[in-house]
Amino acid sequence: MEVLSILLEWGPYLLGGIAVTLGLVLSALVIGFILGLPLALGQVYGSRPVRALVSVYVWFFRGLPTLILLFLFYFGVFPALGLDFPAFVVGATVLGLRGAAYQSQIFRGGIQSVAEGQMTAALSLGMTRWEAIQSIIIPQALRISLPGWSNEYPELLTDSAVCYAIGVVELMTRSSQIVSQTYLTMPIYIACALIFIALNYGGMQMIRKAEERFAIPGFGGTAVQS
Amino acid sequence: MDPITFFIQILAPALWQGLLITVALVALTAPFGLLLGTGISLGRQYGGRALQAACSGYIFFFKGCPLILLLFMLYFGLPSLGITLPAFTAAVIGFILCNAAYNAEYIRGAISSIKDGQMTAAQALGMTRFQAIESIILPQAMRRAIPGLSNEFIYLIKYSSLAYMITVIELTGAAKIAATKYFMYNESFLAVGIVYLALVTLTTYAVSLLEQRIAIPGMGTKNLI
Amino acid sequence: MKGEYILRVENLHKNFGDREVLHGISFDVKKGATLVFIGPSGTGKSTLLRCINQLTEPDRGKVFLDDEEITGCGARISGFRQRIGMVFQNFNLFDHLTSVENVEIALLKVRKMKKENARAKAMEELRRVGMADWADHYPAELSGGQAQRVSIARCLAMDPEVILFDEPTSALDPELTREVLEVMKDLARSGMTMLVVSHEIGFARSVATEVIFMEGGRIVEQGPPLEIMNNPKHPRTREFLGRIEHD
Numbered sequence: 232m233e234v235l236s237i238l239l240e241w242g243p244y245l246l247g248g249i250a251v252t253l254g255l256v257l258s259a260l261v262i263g264f265i266l267g268l269p270l271a272l273g274q275v276y277g278s279r280p281v282r283a284l285v286s287v288y289v290w291f292f293r294g295l296p297t298l299i300l301l302f303l304f305y306f307g308v309f310p311a312l313g314l315d316f317p318a319f320v321v322g323a324t325v326l327g328l329r330g331a332a333y334q335s336q337i338f339r340g341g342i343q344s345v346a347e348g349q350m351t352a353a354l355s356l357g358m359t360r361w362e363a364i365q366s367i368i369i370p371q372a373l374r375i376s377l378p379g380w381s382n383e384y385p386e387l388l389t390d391s392a393v394c395y396a397i398g399v400v401e402l403m404t405r406s407s408q409i410v411s412q413t414y415l416t417m418p419i420y421i422a423c424a425l426i427f428i429a430l431n432y433g434g435m436q437m438i439r440k441a442e443e444r445f446a447i448p449g450f451g452g453t454a455v456q457s
Numbered sequence: 458m459d460p461i462t463f464f465i466q467i468l469a470p471a472l473w474q475g476l477l478i479t480v481a482l483v484a485l486t487a488p489f490g491l492l493l494g495t496g497i498s499l500g501r502q503y504g505g506r507a508l509q510a511a512c513s514g515y516i517f518f519f520k521g522c523p524l525i526l527l528l529f530m531l532y533f534g535l536p537s538l539g540i541t542l543p544a545f546t547a548a549v550i551g552f553i554l555c556n557a558a559y560n561a562e563y564i565r566g567a568i569s570s571i572k573d574g575q576m577t578a579a580q581a582l583g584m585t586r587f588q589a590i591e592s593i594i595l596p597q598a599m600r601r602a603i604p605g606l607s608n609e610f611i612y613l614i615k616y617s618s619l620a621y622m623i624t625v626i627e628l629t630g631a632a633k634i635a636a637t638k639y640f641m642y643n644e645s646f647l648a649v650g651i652v653y654l655a656l657v658t659l660t661t662y663a664v665s666l667l668e669q670r671i672a673i674p675g676m677g678t679k680n681l682i
Numbered sequence: 683m684k685g686e687y688i689l690r691v692e693n694l695h696k697n698f699g700d701r702e703v704l705h706g707i708s709f710d711v712k713k714g715a716t717l718v719f720i721g722p723s724g725t726g727k728s729t730l731l732r733c734i735n736q737l738t739e740p741d742r743g744k745v746f747l748d749d750e751e752i753t754g755c756g757a758r759i760s761g762f763r764q765r766i767g768m769v770f771q772n773f774n775l776f777d778h779l780t781s782v783e784n785v786e787i788a789l790l791k792v793r794k795m796k797k798e799n800a801r802a803k804a805m806e807e808l809r810r811v812g813m814a815d816w817a818d819h820y821p822a823e824l825s826g827g828q829a830q831r832v833s834i835a836r837c838l839a840m841d842p843e844v845i846l847f848d849e850p851t852s853a854l855d856p857e858l859t860r861e862v863l864e865v866m867k868d869l870a871r872s873g874m875t876m877l878v879v880s881h882e883i884g885f886a887r888s889v890a891t892e893v894i895f896m897e898g899g900r901i902v903e904q905g906p907p908l909e910i911m912n913n914p915k916h917p918r919t920r921e922f923l924g925r926i927e928h929d
Contacts, residue, residue, distance in 0.1 A: 572772075572774075574770060574772050574773075574774035575774060575776060575777070577737060577770070577774060578768075578770065578774035578775070578776070578833075579776075580737060580760075580763065581735060581737060581763060581766075581767075581768040581770075582763065582764070582787075582788040582792065582836070582837075582840065583760050583761065583762075583763040583764030583765075583788060583792045583840065584760065584788065584791060584792055585757070585760050588791050588792065592787060592791055593776050593778075593787075596778050597776075597777060597778045600778065673777070673778055673820055673822075674820045674822045674823055675777060675820055675821060675822015675823065676777050676778060676820075676822070
């Protein structure tokens, strides 16, 4: 069948897009984490101006559509700063900055869920605030945040497809390219959808395993909503 | 062209037109997305085995498939199967399908947070399952689902921007076109950004007012997002 | 009434997995009787009540309400449930409705009464249990005893032929327990047919027309309260009552 032969011919190219998509997602998760945790700490423990700044940051990056952020950074901000980076970098940066905004709120919830008494006990043992935060609060907060944080993965995965709009050659873009070459629209799109769904499912399974490994007995961590 | 003239003569009118389209997209999607989402979550919770599987499958597919891909399938893909939809229609359909999947999850979470005793008591009084769902379960579940549903509504406002990818000239499209034509990128996207932020912020405020309005003592709307 | 007995239970069996919870339970209930079921926790008493109004389906056995069989009747069970009231340990009041709305909702939805009539009847029943002043309060605003009284009113509004009480006071403090037991005593005296699962031995002694001691899913002994309390025949009954008296 013609459909089958086209799929076989272009399959590898399409599947190659998985690496780019996952690259976007993982970069965004990492940037989001590295930036998000300090933002959360700033919101919980920081002074008034710090809290205000973080709030504005979160409001900005959560309130804008991903597409607008991508256009803004790709056509506006990066060129204005004289930066000539490939679209992938812009995409990963935008997704990362956005991810940090979301993750900061998840971590903030986690930090605030750690009982008051924990900090009190730590201080009474002679720890400084910062030491307490580092060794008592953050480890617990991260574990509590795990279910919410893991919801970031499916979010980022579906959001990564929007990077098509600035020409990142990930899964979505590749399907589009194949379609324009072969005129075989639905089968290609469906194949692409199935790949995304598989990545979604596979990723969530791995996260579930991680959750189980890191669970602390007695710490209700609700199962990840899939 | 200086920025002021650009804003007044080009961008503002363009954004206004775009805003009307965006509002139309959201206004058409929201009610149907809510209805479909409610139906699917009820099917998932109370249906027979086949219906439950179908509803689970629906949620699984439409949450896992990127919206932009779905829009492409509806607008560029369907014609090859003989169905040609106008861009606006394709966008609304895509949004409804996606919105419903997320709504279904929030509503299902809300339904399962309702104590079993409520259904038991309703049935003990002689209500059929249908009557119990209609007058006891759903009223409570919908209240609890408000945080999640309003969260999803705000997402809808934002992902309406993807309609531009299938040639619907809503807010994002209007900004991009103006930006590209006049080389005013930062200005255009920041301006449209402010419009989106205003929409989102106003909606968030309206939702919190709504929550206060319909609050019932003892029934927190705090729940599971 | 057709026969002598308003409720007949014949040979009920119920398993949960491989645990046999009810072993061939049979008894008859005359109109106006108050049956109190006592026995160790987890011996199937609650399951028995739920098998009577088919909230739990028994594996074997039959239940007859006024000589009509209600086991295995499919969708018609809703109709029968309207004639059997149930009061739960956890009240199960509808959280999104006020007291009066809780009492009238079944009248509106199931009996399809007119709004004014339903409201009037609901208020009447609330007055009967002493909760008329709390008509516009939500369940979260009521104490346990108040909530339980509202749930009794909710049952009464349907004019049931039998009311099943599933440990109605087990979730209440002693003071709140008293106010609910008072309402139940009034009901019994007014001629309502009641099946009560309870640990309240004093209630059984003063109000029951028959006491049934159950253990391990079986009826061990049954009879008038004075007989069972003062002269229990079966050693297990004696042992159980001995333990209870010392609490």
